[in-house]
Amino acid sequence: KNQVEQSPQSLIILEGKNCTLQCNYTVSPFSNLRWYKQDTGRGPVSLTIMTFSENTKSNGRYTATLDADTKQSSLHITASQLSDSASYICVVSPNTGNQFYFGTGTSLTVIP
Amino acid sequence: NAGVTQTPKFQVLKTGQSMTLQCAQDMNHNSMYWYRQDPGMGLRLIYYSASEGTTDKGEVPNGYNVSRLNKREFSLRLESAAPSQTSVYFCASSLGQGVIYEQYFGPGTRLTVT
Numbered sequence: 001k002n003q004v005e006q007s008p009q010s011l012i013i014l015e016g017k018n019c020t021l022q023c024n025y026t027v028s029p030f031s032n033l034r035w036y037k038q039d040t041g042r043g044p045v046s047l048t049i050m051t052f053s054e055n056t057k058s059n060g061r062y063t064a065t066l067d068a069d070t071k072q073s074s075l076h077i078t079a080s081q082l083s084d085s086a087s088y089i090c091v092v093s094p095n096t097g098n099q100f101y102f103g104t105g106t107s108l109t110v111i112p
Numbered sequence: 113n114a115g116v117t118q119t120p121k122f123q124v125l126k127t128g129q130s131m132t133l134q135c136a137q138d139m140n141h142n143s144m145y146w147y148r149q150d151p152g153m154g155l156r157l158i159y160y161s162a163s164e165g166t167t168d169k170g171e172v173p174n175g176y177n178v179s180r181l182n183k184r185e186f187s188l189r190l191e192s193a194a195p196s197q198t199s200v201y202f203c204a205s206s207l208g209q210g211v212i213y214e215q216y217f218g219p220g221t222r223l224t225v226t
Contacts, residue, residue, distance in 0.1 A: 032212070041220070042220070043116070043217030044155075044202075045217070100155075100211065101154070102154030102156075105154070
């Protein structure tokens with residue numbers, strides 16, 4: 001069964017600190033993996049997309065890694081800011097059909 | 113460009129009432145989607161429209177109908193609302209159908225059915 005699991009469910013960190021969010025998936029055969037940021041009361045916004053051949057991609061202070069062999073991805077946030085407080089959603093797609101498998105998200109709170 | 117817009121932002125319905133959620137995009141995208149987001153669950157696809165004139169069921173279509181009015185607009189109708197349809201509804205659009213295309217989401221409609 002195709003599944004996407006994220007951990008932790010929630011996380012609280014101090015402003016300026018780094019953090020890493022995890023995404024494990026069983027989706028196969030793999031096409032791509034996306035990380036979205038969803039602010040409270042808003043729709044998800046794409047941060048990165050990674051294909052099978054990519055193992056690192058950065059978007060400003062956000063760096064995503066992908067290990068397609070172990071079916072794991074992580075999102076590392078450097079020097080966190082209050083505006084990073086949001087839910088981060090991992091989405092994995094197989095290379096057959098038109099499917100998007102959404103994780104339940106990690107809720108990040110950055111406190112001053 | 114407004115991107116993807118949704119109306120209304122909030123709605124409260126009584127069981128059995130009907131309503132239509134509106135979605136429009138100004139990015140000249142071909143494909144449009146309706147999702148629902150419930151606590152503790154990932155977004156689930158209700159219906160999608162790969163191109164103007166076509167619609168297809170997603171993972172959770174029961175209790176819903178859709179209309180692709182034109183290339184810009186894709187509406188979601190609840191004919192007889194039930195408490196189980198209390199959720200946040202997101203519309204999304206993409207340039208084409210297929211997992212390589214980026215999806216752009218609207219701000220959501222928060223629906224409560226009492």
